[in-house]
Amino acid sequence: xxxxxxxxxxxxxxxxxxxxxxxxxxxxxxxxxxxxxxxxxxxxxxxxxxxxxxxxxxxxxxxxxxxxxxxxxxxxxxxxxxxxxxxxxxxxxxxxxxxxxxxxxxxxxxxxxxxxxxxxxxxxxxxxxxxxxxxxxxxxxxxxxxxxxxxxxxxxxxxxxxxxxxxxxxxxxxxxxxxxxxxxxxxxxxxxxxxxxxxxxxxxxxxxxxxxxxxxxxxxxxxxxxxxxxxxxxxxxxxxxxxxxxxxxxxxxxxxxxxxxxxxxxxxxxxxxxxxxxxxxxxxxxxxxxxxxxxxxxxxxxxxxxxxxxxxxxxxxxxxxxxxxxxxxxx
Amino acid sequence: xxxxxxxxxxxxxxxxxxxxxxxxxxxxxxxxxxxxxxxxxxxxxxxxxxxxxxxxxxxxxxxxxxxxxxxxxxxxxxxxxxxxxxxxxxxxxxxxxxxxxxxxxxxxxxxxxxxxxxxxxxxxxxxxxxxxxxxxxxxxxxxxxxxxxxxxxxxxxxxxxxxxxxxxxxxxxxxxxxxxxxxxxxxxxxxxxxxxxxxxxxxxxxxxxxxxxxxxxxxxxxxxxxxxxxxxxxxxxxxxxxxxxxxxxxxxxxxxxxxxxxxxxxxxxxxxxxxxxxxxxxxxxxxxxxxxxxxxxxxxxxxxxxxxxxxxxxxxxxxxxxxxxxxxxxx
DNA sequence: CTGAAAGCGCTTACAG
DNA sequence: CTGAAAGCGCTTACAG
Numbered sequence: 001x002x003x004x005x006x007x008x009x010x011x012x013x014x015x016x017x018x019x020x021x022x023x024x025x026x027x028x029x030x031x032x033x034x035x036x037x038x039x040x041x042x043x044x045x046x047x048x049x050x051x052x053x054x055x056x057x058x059x060x061x062x063x064x065x066x067x068x069x070x071x072x073x074x075x076x077x078x079x080x081x082x083x084x085x086x087x088x089x090x091x092x093x094x095x096x097x098x099x100x101x102x103x104x105x106x107x108x109x110x111x112x113x114x115x116x117x118x119x120x121x122x123x124x125x126x127x128x129x130x131x132x133x134x135x136x137x138x139x140x141x142x143x144x145x146x147x148x149x150x151x152x153x154x155x156x157x158x159x160x161x162x163x164x165x166x167x168x169x170x171x172x173x174x175x176x177x178x179x180x181x182x183x184x185x186x187x188x189x190x191x192x193x194x195x196x197x198x199x200x201x202x203x204x205x206x207x208x209x210x211x212x213x214x215x216x217x218x219x220x221x222x223x224x225x226x227x228x229x230x231x232x233x234x235x236x237x238x239x240x241x242x243x244x245x246x247x248x249x250x251x252x253x254x255x256x257x258x259x260x261x262x263x264x265x266x267x268x269x270x271x272x273x274x275x276x277x278x279x280x281x282x283x284x285x286x287x288x289x290x291x292x293x294x295x296x297x298x299x300x301x302x303x304x305x306x307x308x309x310x311x312x313x314x315x316x317x318x319x320x321x322x323x324x325x326x327x328x329x330x331x
Numbered sequence: 332x333x334x335x336x337x338x339x340x341x342x343x344x345x346x347x348x349x350x351x352x353x354x355x356x357x358x359x360x361x362x363x364x365x366x367x368x369x370x371x372x373x374x375x376x377x378x379x380x381x382x383x384x385x386x387x388x389x390x391x392x393x394x395x396x397x398x399x400x401x402x403x404x405x406x407x408x409x410x411x412x413x414x415x416x417x418x419x420x421x422x423x424x425x426x427x428x429x430x431x432x433x434x435x436x437x438x439x440x441x442x443x444x445x446x447x448x449x450x451x452x453x454x455x456x457x458x459x460x461x462x463x464x465x466x467x468x469x470x471x472x473x474x475x476x477x478x479x480x481x482x483x484x485x486x487x488x489x490x491x492x493x494x495x496x497x498x499x500x501x502x503x504x505x506x507x508x509x510x511x512x513x514x515x516x517x518x519x520x521x522x523x524x525x526x527x528x529x530x531x532x533x534x535x536x537x538x539x540x541x542x543x544x545x546x547x548x549x550x551x552x553x554x555x556x557x558x559x560x561x562x563x564x565x566x567x568x569x570x571x572x573x574x575x576x577x578x579x580x581x582x583x584x585x586x587x588x589x590x591x592x593x594x595x596x597x598x599x600x601x602x603x604x605x606x607x608x609x610x611x612x613x614x615x616x617x618x619x620x621x622x623x624x625x626x627x628x629x630x631x632x633x634x635x636x637x638x639x640x641x642x643x644x645x646x647x648x649x650x651x652x653x654x655x656x657x658x659x660x661x662x
Numbered sequence: 663c664t665g666a667a668a669g670c671g672c673t674t675a676c677a678g
Numbered sequence: 679c680t681g682a683a684a685g686c687g688c689t690t691a692c693a694g
Contacts, residue, residue, distance in 0.1 A: 005671080014681045015671090015673095015681095016680075016681065020674095029679060048385075048446065050381060050384045051670070054379075054382050054670090054688085055673050055685080061445075070406045070410055070606070071402075071607065075401045075402070076401040079401055082426065086438070086441075092426075093392075093422050094413060094423055094424075096410050107417070110417075112377070113377045113378065113379075114380045114381075114391075114392075115380050220610045246610070252611075253610060275402070279551045279580045279581065280583075282612055291401075334688085335688065345664065346687090346689095347664075348664055348665075350688070350690085351689090351690095356689085356690085358663065360664085378687085378688075379686090379687050381686085382686070384688090385686090385687080385688075386687080386689050386690090387670085
């Protein structure tokens with residue numbers, strides 16, 4: 001690979017002049033500039049990003065940490081992050097934690113050492129201290145989907161409202177025994193949805209019916225197991241709310257195995273729609289969440305912090321996306 | 332952040348000694364070593380990866396280029412790549428092309444300039460020259476899923492055999508009018524599956540029935556549109572083979588909308604199962620493909636090439652995974 | 663066993 | 679308008 005030195009030699013100037021010409025960072029005589037451009041082109045010069053990164057202390061790289069990708073909303077969000085990052089000249093490095101705090105800790109340290117300029121994370125909620133340390137050390141951190149630490153910026157959806165609206169909607173359809181597949185209560189989104197559910201159930205004078213499982217929360221199996229439990233313990237159940245789409249798939253499957261007709265005998269809906277629901281044999285009603293846009297927003301936020309004047313760093317910010325009820329065949 | 336210099340000062344030694352001690356790269360007196368470790372610990376020293384990368388000409392980063400993530404097999408493969416890469420000390424940078432050759436070209440150039448050590452790509456098939464250039468310039472390239480360039484290493488599945496076995500299996504179930512949702516023929520996997528389908532159909536003396544669409548090939552919509560076409564033009568169709576799972580979902584949906592009973596009136600299966608099929612209301616028979624393992628293999632392959640002695644670089648390699656028929660309710 | 667020096671490829675004050 | 683120099687934080691021959 002040709003370096004600045006090679007270009008400088010060919011153009012008969014100093015490397016500093018080449019640098020200035022190529023980066024348009026100060027006036028260079030048009031003739032000189034032309035010679036430099038020609039030389040750079042002839043040699044197929046491409047700047048070495050690692051050298052620039054070392055010198056400028058910034059590598060134009062975003063770190064993204066998620067619990068999982070396959071069959072989750074995070075794969076769609078990641079696409080949003082990547083698209084926005086590329087547009088602003090950043091690369092995207094991804095780490096998958098499988099919801100394991102130890103793995104998460106290790107990955108965060110590696111990202112930090114690897115010199116990423118900012119981090120977007122859907123955290124396990126068990127490494128708050130480390131995240132705050134990283135932010136304090138000058139690497140901006142933006143929380144994605146899960147707002148676990150109030151001191152850090154975040155991009156989330158309005159989970160509580162999703163839960164409340166879902167209950168009201170199902171009640172308006174005549175449901176009286178509405179079960180919730182609850183998810184891990186120490187994670188903000190699941191807790192928020194539960195709170196919305198609980199309040200609406202109370203307002204309507206109905207009975208709380210929830211279930212949870214030990215399995216990985218972002219999984220089909222989680223939804224399936226919880227749905228089985230709900231159906232077995234509540235013979236008159238007339239609706240199931242799943243927190244996320246794959247849980248909803250699990251619930252539909254559990255209902256199908258019991259020969260229950262959807263939506264006549266059992267209504268099912270999800271609180272985190274991300275384009276899966278509309279593909280199904282029985283399409284699933286859901287509170288659609290703008291996943292791609294949330295990814296874009298998170299990338300924008302973290303890049304804004306990275307590039308802000310160090311003297312007046314922006315205060316932490318929280319972006320809250322509304323979810324949108326989309327009625328389909330399952331309710 | 333503390334640097335080598337700070338540690339050296341605190342331990343009263345030269346930075347080179349610190350480097351040697353911390354990297355265990357040559358004998359250092361135990362006492363000195365202890366002092367150095369203590370100093371490093373006290374200062375919370377963490378090596379600067381960018382500096383090391385510049386010096387060593389290797390950043391311990393893999394670039395991954397895929398057409399899409401959400402609802403595709405690539406999100407699962409990416410998890411396999413990331414897991415293996417981390418295990419071997421590499422970070423994973425991801426780029427999404429949306430199947431656009433121009434975007435792909437841009438991303439490949441950015442990856443190259445950004446100093447990734449190797450690239451794993453599920454290519455559009457339109458940038459073969461660039462890929463060969465990159466490989467020739469010393470950055471190993473491994474093709475993933477799509478073996479478009481014979482000169483480059485690859486990790487694929489046995490597509491032709493999948494197509495053939497699927498036809499035989501359906502025929503053994505009594506099907507006589509077997510439609511194929513074909514996919515883009517310029518992409519190796521789709522071409523391979525079609526070839527397998529064609530040969531088996533011919534052997535069995537049946538009639539070829541295929542369809543394709545202009546939509547993004549890795550999409551629900553593609554499968555849905557093709558299935559509608561097949562069903563409308565062939566009233567006696569008794570089976571549909573989809574190349575990939577989301578296309579199969581589209582086909583199931585199209586069948587459901589026409590009130591067709593699966594599998595009694597119409598059998599549906601997919602040639603690229605990746606754990607989606609078993610989640611459905613009517614679970615889908617598929618040729619399961621070991622996506623995660625394929626990702627791991629691709630990462631291993633590219634890292635092997637990166638770390639090989641430059642004098643005898645390994646020859647290009649091709650790894651071909653078998654697919655595995657899993658019968659479910661849709662057939 | 664350890665130090666001094668060179669250098670990876672850039673950028674950026676500092677002169678002139 | 680351009681050059682010479684310093685330096686980002688490391689690693690690694692080369693001496694001794």
